[in-house]
Amino acid sequence: xxxxxxxxxxxxxxxxxxxxxxxxxxxxxxxxxxxxxxxxxxxxxxxxxxxxxxxxxxxxxxxxxxxxxxxxxxxxxxxxxxxxxxxxxxxxxxxxxxxxxxxxxxxxxxxxxxxxxxxxxxxxxxxxxxxxxxxxxxxxxxxxxxxxxxxxxxxxxxxxxxxxxxxxxxxxxxxxxxxxxxxxxxxxxxxxxxxxxxxxxxxxxxxxxxxxxxxxxxxxxxxxxxxxxxxxxxxxxxxxxxxxxxxxxxxxxxxxxxxxxxxxxxxxxxxxxxxxxxxx
Amino acid sequence: xxxxxxxxxxxxxxxxxxxxxxxxxxxxxxxxxxxxxxxxxxxxxxxxxxxxxxxxxxxxxxxxxxxxxxxxxxxxxxxxxxxxxxxxxxxxxxxxxxxxxxxxxxxxxxxxxxxxxxxxxxxxxxxxxxxxxxxxxxxxxxxxxxxxxxxxxxxxxxxxxxxxxxxxxxxxxxxxxxxxxxxxxxxxxxxxxxxxxxxxxxxxxxxxxxxxxxxxxxxxxxxxxxxxxxxxxxxxxxxxxxxxxxxxxxxxxxxxxxxxxxxxxxxxxxxxxxxxxxxxxxxxxxxxxxxxxxxxxxxxxxxx
Numbered sequence: 001x002x003x004x005x006x007x008x009x010x011x012x013x014x015x016x017x018x019x020x021x022x023x024x025x026x027x028x029x030x031x032x033x034x035x036x037x038x039x040x041x042x043x044x045x046x047x048x049x050x051x052x053x054x055x056x057x058x059x060x061x062x063x064x065x066x067x068x069x070x071x072x073x074x075x076x077x078x079x080x081x082x083x084x085x086x087x088x089x090x091x092x093x094x095x096x097x098x099x100x101x102x103x104x105x106x107x108x109x110x111x112x113x114x115x116x117x118x119x120x121x122x123x124x125x126x127x128x129x130x131x132x133x134x135x136x137x138x139x140x141x142x143x144x145x146x147x148x149x150x151x152x153x154x155x156x157x158x159x160x161x162x163x164x165x166x167x168x169x170x171x172x173x174x175x176x177x178x179x180x181x182x183x184x185x186x187x188x189x190x191x192x193x194x195x196x197x198x199x200x201x202x203x204x205x206x207x208x209x210x211x212x213x214x215x216x217x218x219x220x221x222x223x224x225x226x227x228x229x230x231x232x233x234x235x236x237x238x239x240x241x242x243x244x245x246x247x248x249x250x251x252x253x254x255x256x257x258x259x260x261x262x263x264x265x266x267x268x269x270x271x272x273x274x275x276x277x278x279x280x
Numbered sequence: 281x282x283x284x285x286x287x288x289x290x291x292x293x294x295x296x297x298x299x300x301x302x303x304x305x306x307x308x309x310x311x312x313x314x315x316x317x318x319x320x321x322x323x324x325x326x327x328x329x330x331x332x333x334x335x336x337x338x339x340x341x342x343x344x345x346x347x348x349x350x351x352x353x354x355x356x357x358x359x360x361x362x363x364x365x366x367x368x369x370x371x372x373x374x375x376x377x378x379x380x381x382x383x384x385x386x387x388x389x390x391x392x393x394x395x396x397x398x399x400x401x402x403x404x405x406x407x408x409x410x411x412x413x414x415x416x417x418x419x420x421x422x423x424x425x426x427x428x429x430x431x432x433x434x435x436x437x438x439x440x441x442x443x444x445x446x447x448x449x450x451x452x453x454x455x456x457x458x459x460x461x462x463x464x465x466x467x468x469x470x471x472x473x474x475x476x477x478x479x480x481x482x483x484x485x486x487x488x489x490x491x492x493x494x495x496x497x498x499x500x501x502x503x504x505x506x507x508x509x510x511x512x513x514x515x516x517x518x519x520x521x522x523x524x525x526x527x528x529x530x531x532x533x534x535x536x537x538x539x540x541x542x543x544x545x546x547x548x549x550x551x552x553x554x555x556x557x558x559x560x561x562x563x564x565x566x567x568x569x570x571x572x573x574x575x576x577x578x579x580x581x582x583x584x
Contacts, residue, residue, distance in 0.1 A: 103287075115310070
């Protein structure tokens with residue numbers, strides 16, 4: 001690439017062609033303009049939301065004062081936390097299982113693990129609605145426990161993603177390291193903890209980030225599994241958008257967008273831009 | 281790299297320790313719920329809250345009524361159109377990222393991925409506020425209209441009628457635009473992954489030997505990036521076909537997609553067995569799409 005930089009525009013330097021730059025610029029504008037406008041207008045001192053009337057934090061105060069909204073956000077973060085934790089363990093185990101062993105019906109197991117990724121969200125949501133109704137899953141338990149149905153649903157669609165990411169990381173593992181450890185007297189568990197786990201770490205971090213965002217983002221599946229006591233942030237925003245659009249939604253959304261950006265920044269600090277980009 | 285796999289029989293205890301939890305979870309919380317839905321699709325309502333699994337095919341028969349078939353076909357058409365638009369918009373973007381200077385590339389990728397990580401509902405809502413009758417999209421169109429009107433008076437013609445805000449939301453156009461907005465990153469990322477793996481010297485050779493950019497694109501880049509394009513199409517088509525939120529919030533009464541019909545069976549219409557049948561038909565459709573794609577992927581290999 002460095003050779004080309006001295007010339008005007010080399011044939012492969014598509015990024016330096018004006019139409020290409022405009023195309024990318026227009027795409028990024030299309031992707032970001034709605035979000036930026038939303039964020040700017042969350043500070044707008046007007047209920048009608050279209051004309052700039054002056055700067056205010058009023059709607060942030062309102063959003064933070066809105067108990068049900070704060071509760072919904074707390075619920076969402078709690079669910080995302082537990083879903084990430086469990087899907088990390090399950091996903092890592094599934095990845096190691098598929099990577100390490102030969103066993104009967106492996107194709108079936110492998111296929112079934114990737115199924116929650118392919119099956120449409122609406123079908124999964126419906127399945128949990130029926131399933132939890134059928135087995136009479138207790139509702140109305142004390143706080144974190146009443147979120148268990150939603151959390152179980154989230155774990156089930158998150159852990160296959162973790163398994164996928166971790167497994168692609170495991171592909172680069174040199175099995176001789178493991179053999180060497182065992183030859184030198186390490187037990188099965190010690191080998192796992194000291195050799196395999198450190199190698200899996202970048203995959204685990206990437207998988208955890210993916211699971212956390214997927215869980216925080218999910219609307220459809222939660223919509224079917226949540227009851228009146230267990231509203232999550234997306235479900236709450238949905239009903240606010242559906243029934244009464246208020247600038248509070250802008251403020252709450254801005255908070256969540258900022259949270260996403262902060263999480264991404266943390267991930268960047270830990271992993272570097274390139275590693276994050278390679279997750280997908 | 282491909283070390284031999286261990287046979288589970290020689291490693292029974294580690295295998296049990298590793299495999300039992302994920303398999304148990306998958307069976308209990310995925311296979312069983314799906315099986316229950318499948319059974320329900322052969323059931324009928326026996327009372328207000330009682331469903332009997334009688335083995336009836338009535339639900340599937342009802343799904344073949346034109347009303348439902350047309351909604352199914354429409355969902356397919358909408359998701360195919362969305363995928364096509366994403367491909368047309370996304371391909372040059374993926375090309376630009378691939379051939380960008382190395383220190384730019386991760387940031388451009390991040391630029392595409394950040395919206396993908398932002399909450400779907402928030403993104404849909406943001407697009408809606410922009411496209412409302414008082415939103416900026418309408419303001420921009422109004423300004424263009426005013427400009428055109430002014431130009432007409434400049435050349436001595438009658439000015440145009442006053443601008444009436446266009447109804448951009450709550451119609452099929454809004455659904456397609458909303459789905460493109462949401463799914464564009466899904467398309468760009470696999471395309472980039474495929475283009476990045478491509479041997480760039482082949483493109484250089486093609487251009488050096490006198491092929492135009494267009495024929496290089498058609499005869500070198502497209503065939504080599506084929507699997508990536510197929511992956512991008514799949515990753516966009518499958519969720520777009522099952523989309524619920526966008527048609528629900530941005531669509532009008534005539535822009536329902538299959539997921540909205542399914543949802544209605546479980547909420548307002550309260551016909552769970554029929555909803556179960558519809559959702560399994562949707563799952564079968566997904567399987568057919570996935571199977572077609574893997575069939576395509578298998579073909580060139582056999583030819584080699």
